[in-house]
Amino acid sequence: MTATADTYETPDGRTIGGKVLEMRNITLRFGGVVAIKDISFDIREGEIRAIIGPNGAGKSSMLNVINGFYHPQEGEIWFHGEKRKPMKPYQIAKQGIARTFQNIALFKGMSTLDNIMTGRFNQMKTNMLAQMLWKGPAEREEVENREIVEKVIDFLEIQAIRKTPVGALPYGLQKRVELGRALAAQPKLLLLDEPMAGMNVEEKEDMSRFILDVNDEFGTTIALIEHDMGVVMDISDRVVVMDYGKKIGDGTPDEVINNQDVIDAYLGVDHG
Amino acid sequence: MLYREAGDYKKSYAEDSQTFPLKLDRYGYYAILAIAFLVVPFVINDYWASAVLIPFLIWSIASLGLNILTGYCGQVSLGTGGFMAVGAYASYKLMTSFPDLNIMIIVLLSGAITASVGVLFGLPSLRIKGFYLAVATLAAQFFLVWLFNKVEWFYNYSASGQISAPTRSMLGFEVTGPAASASAKYLFCLVLVVLFAWIARNLTRGRIGRSWMAIRDMDIAAEIIGVNPLKTKLTAFAVSSFFIGVAGALFFAVYLGAVEVGEAFGIQKSFLVLFMIIIGGLGSVLGSFIGAAFLVLMPVLLKNIMVIRLGWPGDLAGHLELVIIGGIIMLTLVLEPHGIAQIWRVTKQKLRLWPFPH
Numbered sequence: 001m002t003a004t005a006d007t008y009e010t011p012d013g014r015t016i017g018g019k020v021l022e023m024r025n026i027t028l029r030f031g032g033v034v035a036i037k038d039i040s041f042d043i044r045e046g047e048i049r050a051i052i053g054p055n056g057a058g059k060s061s062m063l064n065v066i067n068g069f070y071h072p073q074e075g076e077i078w079f080h081g082e083k084r085k086p087m088k089p090y091q092i093a094k095q096g097i098a099r100t101f102q103n104i105a106l107f108k109g110m111s112t113l114d115n116i117m118t119g120r121f122n123q124m125k126t127n128m129l130a131q132m133l134w135k136g137p138a139e140r141e142e143v144e145n146r147e148i149v150e151k152v153i154d155f156l157e158i159q160a161i162r163k164t165p166v167g168a169l170p171y172g173l174q175k176r177v178e179l180g181r182a183l184a185a186q187p188k189l190l191l192l193d194e195p196m197a198g199m200n201v202e203e204k205e206d207m208s209r210f211i212l213d214v215n216d217e218f219g220t221t222i223a224l225i226e227h228d229m230g231v232v233m234d235i236s237d238r239v240v241v242m243d244y245g246k247k248i249g250d251g252t253p254d255e256v257i258n259n260q261d262v263i264d265a266y267l268g269v270d271h272g
Numbered sequence: 273m274l275y276r277e278a279g280d281y282k283k284s285y286a287e288d289s290q291t292f293p294l295k296l297d298r299y300g301y302y303a304i305l306a307i308a309f310l311v312v313p314f315v316i317n318d319y320w321a322s323a324v325l326i327p328f329l330i331w332s333i334a335s336l337g338l339n340i341l342t343g344y345c346g347q348v349s350l351g352t353g354g355f356m357a358v359g360a361y362a363s364y365k366l367m368t369s370f371p372d373l374n375i376m377i378i379v380l381l382s383g384a385i386t387a388s389v390g391v392l393f394g395l396p397s398l399r400i401k402g403f404y405l406a407v408a409t410l411a412a413q414f415f416l417v418w419l420f421n422k423v424e425w426f427y428n429y430s431a432s433g434q435i436s437a438p439t440r441s442m443l444g445f446e447v448t449g450p451a452a453s454a455s456a457k458y459l460f461c462l463v464l465v466v467l468f469a470w471i472a473r474n475l476t477r478g479r480i481g482r483s484w485m486a487i488r489d490m491d492i493a494a495e496i497i498g499v500n501p502l503k504t505k506l507t508a509f510a511v512s513s514f515f516i517g518v519a520g521a522l523f524f525a526v527y528l529g530a531v532e533v534g535e536a537f538g539i540q541k542s543f544l545v546l547f548m549i550i551i552g553g554l555g556s557v558l559g560s561f562i563g564a565a566f567l568v569l570m571p572v573l574l575k576n577i578m579v580i581r582l583g584w585p586g587d588l589a590g591h592l593e594l595v596i597i598g599g600i601i602m603l604t605l606v607l608e609p610h611g612i613a614q615i616w617r618v619t620k621q622k623l624r625l626w627p628f629p630h
């Protein structure tokens with residue numbers, strides 16, 4: 001089997017393509033703390049890939065490695081079949097990787113609309129001079145991108161809060177706006193760090209639906225960290241399980257919950 | 273309903289993002305422009321020009337400039353006075369080296385030179401933030417004033433150490449030098465204010481403005497949407513310093529005519545402009561104007577009341593003025609941290625719905 005050409009079929013009939021991202025033997029240390037220890041896994045075209053594990057397992061650190069906030073001491077990252085050189089987060093964003101944060105990281109002083117418009121930053125190209133003149137290319141570009149952003153706003157059903165400063169929004173809506181900002185970039189790979197943390201059942205259902213719809217309608221590849229096992233079972237195609245910086249399981253949701261190491265980690269068996 | 277948007281629908285996204293979405297606001301703006309260009313130049317006298325109007329216009333450009341850097345991009349600067357000095361000395365050197373160069377071009381070139389100096393002093397902003405950056409810009413302030421005092425080349429080796437502006441004309445009217453008329457100086461500054469306000473508004477409403485605000489609000493999140501922090505901050509430093517350099521050139525060449533650097537561009541000026549944007553409203557073009565108007569008008573008003581009406585001695589009035597202005601600054605900050613521009617917005621919002629509370 002070649003590394004990138006193989007595909008698989010999901011139980012609900014979607015075809016998952018080749019490897020979008022491949023992490024090879026990643027090790028990340030902070031001083032004496034080993035946050036990630038020799039982990040390898042891949043994320044494939046069109047799939048929803050979950051990363052789960054107890055608190056402090058290294059899940060967020062893994063996303064931070066993928067989007068360039070952290071630079072692993074060892075290992076290789078392959079993106080679209082090419083080995084990635086060490087890059088800054090904004091360069092990685094330009095390659096089509098967008099994300100949300102565990103603790104909401106919105107632009108507090110700006111409206112919902114402006115927050116989501118910032119997501120279009122990479123697609124907007126007019127230069128300083130055109131921006132100064134505004135009439136002409138800058139305004140045209142603004143309107144074109146606004147149309148895309150309005151589609152995202154409709155999709156997430158947040159029309160009513162378009163002009164509201166995000167600081168004034170309830171938590172659940174802030175999470176939704178942050179997803180909107182990531183979606184506006186029309187990413188190839190979308191990273192979600194606990195998109196449903198702190199939400200009630202209804203909000204979780206909404207968010208699950210949005211994630212599934214994004215994947216379904218736009219074919220976006222998604223990697224998400226989530227603690228709610230019910231949600232993980234429902235929406236993900238494959239799951240990576242981490243514990244104390246190590247990978248202890250990798251497979252379909254069913255395979256993973258029947259894995260003895262995973263059961264031990266979740267039942268809190270003494271790590272000796 | 274005095275102030276209303278009923279029937280004022282937006283039909284396109286372009287209309288939705290225009291500067292004055294409401295017709296009433298738009299007409300008010302045109303009316304102000306018409307008065308400023310067509311009425312004021314004919315009724316202006318020397319007292320109004322030098323006490324109120326010209327300083328207001330020049331400080332408006334400076335506070336627009338600082339507001340771009342601090343209000344929009346979140347980089348606190350105490351170097352405004354020093355950057356104004358760069359603009360002033362650049363214009364002096366250009367005026368004396370190239371006597372035939374048009375004064376408008378000189379002023380804009382002075383802005384460009386200040387922009388490059390601003391970028392240089394903006395470099396540390398990648399590594400240091402907030403209070404520490406403020407201290408670094410404070411160092412720039414002192415360094416620049418020291419430099420213009422020390423290096424005689426900057427003041428053409430004059431014995432007094434001062435620089436004074438030669439006479440230059442624009443479209444046949446003298447705008448610098450002792451014989452320039454109040455209305456010519458006023459109109460020259462007004463044209464630049466309108467130009468720079470328009471540029472500030474355009475830059476802050478689109479992609480570049482949003483990237484500045486993104487850096488201000490959360491630099492980590494800005495990076496993950498593709499914003500290069502260094503480039504973005506340096507752009508803000510460049511644009512901001514351009515504005516401030518132009519203000520410095522005008523302050524020297526058009527307003528004061530002769531300048532001693534420590535006196536004209538000392539640290540007090542840095543604080544003055546900072547107070548303007550805080551009182552007027554951080555991250556607001558309108559706020560820059562309100563702040564400049566407030567801090568230009570207030571001392572004039574207080575002096576009129578205390579010295580001329582009440583007959584108090586000048587030095588007492590001078591001290592009281594500082595106390596009163598300080599008090600007003602603190603009061604605004606406590607009541608409305610987003611400045612007078614925000615109070616204005618909230619009032620408008622209420623007037624829109626008046627007399628129905630909901």
Ligand SMILES: Nc1ncnc2c1ncn2[C@@H]1O[C@H](COP(=O)(O)OP(=O)(O)OP(=O)(O)O)[C@@H](O)[C@H]1O
Pocket residue numbers: 030033034035053054055056057058059060061062102
């Ligand atoms: N910047 C950092 N400096 C030092 N240590 C860090 C840093 N970031 C993460 N760590 C450490 O790395 C380990 C993994 O943290 P990480 O945030 O990745 O866990 P997580 O799986 O996301 O946990 P949670 O479910 O609580 O979010 C922890 O021990 C944490 O203290």
Ligand SMILES: [Mg+2]
Pocket residue numbers: 059060061102
């Ligand atoms: Mg985490």
